[in-house]
Amino acid sequence: MANVSETGMLDPRIFEDLQRKIDDDAETRDQLRAILQTIERQGRQTQSILSRAHSTPAAHLQPVLAAAEASIKEQVESIGKLSEIASKGPYYKYNGLWTRDVQNVIFAILLCGWLGGLAMEGEGEGKAAEAGKLLTIEEVGQILNVPVNLKDRDAFHITIEEYLQSLITLIEELARLAINSVTLGDYQRPLQISQFVKDVHAGFQILNLKNDSLRRRSDSIKYNVKKIEDVVYDLSLRNLVPRP
Amino acid sequence: MGEPSDDRPSPDSNLNGAKSNSKPGFKRKYENGPRDDKAKKPRRDVEASSSPFMPMFENFRDELDEHHDRRERVIKASRDITAASKKIIFALQRVRKLNSEIPESIAGEVLGRSKGMKAQFDTIAPDLTGLNAWRYQRQISGGIQEYMEAVSFEHYLRNQRLIPLEESSRLLPETIPLTGDDYVLGIFDLVGELMRFAITTIATTGSLPSSSPSETDENTVGSRDVLQDLRSLRASFQALDTTSCGGTGLGKDVEKKMEVMKACVEKVETAVYGLIVRGRERPKGWVPDLLDDRAPVTVESY
The missing domain is CATH 1.20.58.2140 (Methane Monooxygenase Hydroxylase; Chain G, domain 1)
Structure with missing residues (x-):
C-alpha cells in the first residue's frame, strides 16, 4: 500500500503536513491550558477574597480591597504570560479556550473597582477611591496591561463582548450585595446599587444583540434590576431610606 | 399612517427619521421634531440620556453592529x-x-x-x-x-x-x-x-474508471x-x-x-x-440483450 501511495494518487507529504499542523495545534493548546489552569486557580482565590465584601461593612472594606488588589496583581502577571503565548497564534483561533477565565478576571477587576479598590492613576494611589464607579474597558485593559478591542492587528486583547459579559456578572453580584448590605445595616448602598444597575441596564438596552450568549445573559439583567428595586421598595416602605 | 414620510421620501422632512429607524448606529436628531418617535421611544431616551454610561454603550453598539453585519455577510x-x-x-x-x-x-x-x-x-x-x-x-x-x-x-x-x-x-x-x-x-x-x-x-x-493506458506514457501516473x-x-x-x-x-x-x-x-x-x-x-462492451438475458446463467463458482 505504501508503494502505491508514493507513485499513486496522493503525495504522502500532503498527509504528513496535515499531521504536523494538527500536532502543532495540539501543542499550542496544551501550552495555553497550562497557563489557564494557573489563572483559574488564582481567579478562585480572588473571588473568595471579594466575597468577603458581602459580610464586611463598607467602612471596614479597606483590608478586603487591599487583599483583592494583591490577588488581582498576581492574575495580571498570569494574563501577561497568557498574552505572550496567545499572541503567537491567530487570536480568534484559540479565543474560546481562555475567554471564560478572562471574563472572570475582568469581573474581579470590575467588582473591586466598584467597591472602591483599584484606584486608577491620577486619582491618588493608596487612598480609597470612591465606591460605585464603573471601570471602563480601557481602564480594565490598563490594569491588565493588555490592549482592548484591537482591530488593526492580530494579538491578544480584551474584546467588547468579554467586557460586557463581565459587566453582567457584576450586576448579578451587586444584586446579591444589595440584599447583604441591608443585613449589615447599610441602607444607603442598595440605593447606590439600584441607580448604578439601572444606568448599566439602560446602556444594555441600546445594544442590538443577536441571538447569542450575550443576548441570553443580558436578558437576565432585568430580573436583577427588579430584585434590587424590591430591596429599595422594602426599605422605603419602612421609611428606612430618605424619600427621593 | 397618515404620515407622508412613510412612503414618500421628501429629503428635508424624512431623512433623519427614516434613517434612525432602520440604522441604529445613526445619531438621532430632533431638529425635525420628535414625531417619528413612536410611543415607547421617548421613555427610553429619557432614561438613556440620564445614564452616564451612554456614550460608552453607544460606542459598543456601533462596534457590535459592525461585527454582526460582517458576520451576516x-x-x-x-x-x-x-x-x-x-x-x-x-x-x-x-x-x-x-x-x-x-x-x-x-x-x-x-x-x-x-x-x-x-x-x-x-x-x-x-x-x-x-x-x-x-x-x-x-x-x-x-x-x-x-x-x-x-x-x-x-x-x-x-x-x-x-x-x-x-x-x-x-x-x-x-x-x-x-x-x-x-x-x-x-x-x-x-x-x-x-x-x-x-x-x-x-x-x-x-x-x-481508471487512467487510460494511452495516456500513461505522457503522464507519470501509472495505470x-x-x-x-x-x-x-x-x-x-x-x-x-x-x-x-x-x-x-x-x-x-x-x-x-x-x-x-x-x-x-x-x-x-x-x-x-x-x-x-x-x-x-x-466480454467487454457487452450490451444487455433481451434474449441473452433471459437465458439461465449460473455463476461458475457456485
Missing part, C-alpha cells in the same frame, strides 16, 4: 459558495473519463460557477482579513469545505491525483486562509463524490483505477491522528466523516466485486 456568502460548489460537483458528476480534459460543455458550466464563487469570496475578503480571518471561521468554514470538495473533485478528474493544500487555495483571495481542518474535511467529502463517480461509471459503461485511489485515501485518513483535537471541531467531525468515508469505499469495493463476478461471463 460572511454567512450569506458561505451559503452561496456552498450552493455554487454543489452545482459544480453535479456538473462534474456527468464526466465519465478519468485523467483527461473535462468535456467542453461541462467545463464551461464549471468555469462560470467558479467565477461566481470567486466573486463571492472577493466580496467577503475584506471581512475576513487580519484579526477577523479566524473570527468568522465557523461561519465561512462550511462554504470553504464545500469549495474544497468541488476543487479537489475537478482536480482529480483532470489529473487523477489529490490536490495539495497550497494548490487548492488558488481560487481563494490571499487574505482568506485555507485551514488544514477545512482541507481535511473537504477531502473526506471528496471520497463520497468519487464513490458516486465510480458507481455511476460502472453502471453506465460497465467498467471501473490506476478509482478503487486503488480510494483505498490509498482511506489508508491515509486512517493514519491521521486527530485524538489530540478531540475537544475541538475537527475531532468530532473527523469521527463522523471517517465512518461515512469507510462505507463509501466499501460500496465501490462491492460494486467492483459484482463487476468481476458477473462481468466474467460477458
Whole structure:
C-alpha cells in the first residue's frame, strides 16, 4: 500500500503536513491550558477574597480591597504570560479556550473597582477611591496591561463582548450585595446599587444583540434590576431610606 | 399612517427619521421634531440620556453592529459558495473519463460557477482579513469545505491525483486562509463524490474508471483505477491522528466523516466485486440483450 501511495494518487507529504499542523495545534493548546489552569486557580482565590465584601461593612472594606488588589496583581502577571503565548497564534483561533477565565478576571477587576479598590492613576494611589464607579474597558485593559478591542492587528486583547459579559456578572453580584448590605445595616448602598444597575441596564438596552450568549445573559439583567428595586421598595416602605 | 414620510421620501422632512429607524448606529436628531418617535421611544431616551454610561454603550453598539453585519455577510456568502460548489460537483458528476480534459460543455458550466464563487469570496475578503480571518471561521468554514470538495473533485478528474493544500487555495483571495481542518474535511467529502463517480461509471459503461493506458506514457501516473485511489485515501485518513483535537471541531467531525468515508469505499469495493463476478461471463462492451438475458446463467463458482 505504501508503494502505491508514493507513485499513486496522493503525495504522502500532503498527509504528513496535515499531521504536523494538527500536532502543532495540539501543542499550542496544551501550552495555553497550562497557563489557564494557573489563572483559574488564582481567579478562585480572588473571588473568595471579594466575597468577603458581602459580610464586611463598607467602612471596614479597606483590608478586603487591599487583599483583592494583591490577588488581582498576581492574575495580571498570569494574563501577561497568557498574552505572550496567545499572541503567537491567530487570536480568534484559540479565543474560546481562555475567554471564560478572562471574563472572570475582568469581573474581579470590575467588582473591586466598584467597591472602591483599584484606584486608577491620577486619582491618588493608596487612598480609597470612591465606591460605585464603573471601570471602563480601557481602564480594565490598563490594569491588565493588555490592549482592548484591537482591530488593526492580530494579538491578544480584551474584546467588547468579554467586557460586557463581565459587566453582567457584576450586576448579578451587586444584586446579591444589595440584599447583604441591608443585613449589615447599610441602607444607603442598595440605593447606590439600584441607580448604578439601572444606568448599566439602560446602556444594555441600546445594544442590538443577536441571538447569542450575550443576548441570553443580558436578558437576565432585568430580573436583577427588579430584585434590587424590591430591596429599595422594602426599605422605603419602612421609611428606612430618605424619600427621593 | 397618515404620515407622508412613510412612503414618500421628501429629503428635508424624512431623512433623519427614516434613517434612525432602520440604522441604529445613526445619531438621532430632533431638529425635525420628535414625531417619528413612536410611543415607547421617548421613555427610553429619557432614561438613556440620564445614564452616564451612554456614550460608552453607544460606542459598543456601533462596534457590535459592525461585527454582526460582517458576520451576516460572511454567512450569506458561505451559503452561496456552498450552493455554487454543489452545482459544480453535479456538473462534474456527468464526466465519465478519468485523467483527461473535462468535456467542453461541462467545463464551461464549471468555469462560470467558479467565477461566481470567486466573486463571492472577493466580496467577503475584506471581512475576513487580519484579526477577523479566524473570527468568522465557523461561519465561512462550511462554504470553504464545500469549495474544497468541488476543487479537489475537478482536480482529480483532470489529473487523477489529490490536490495539495497550497494548490487548492488558488481560487481563494490571499487574505482568506485555507485551514488544514477545512482541507481535511473537504477531502473526506471528496471520497463520497468519487464513490458516486465510480458507481455511476460502472453502471453506465460497465467498467471501473481508471487512467487510460494511452495516456500513461505522457503522464507519470501509472495505470490506476478509482478503487486503488480510494483505498490509498482511506489508508491515509486512517493514519491521521486527530485524538489530540478531540475537544475541538475537527475531532468530532473527523469521527463522523471517517465512518461515512469507510462505507463509501466499501460500496465501490462491492460494486467492483459484482463487476468481476458477473462481468466474467460477458466480454467487454457487452450490451444487455433481451434474449441473452433471459437465458439461465449460473455463476461458475457456485
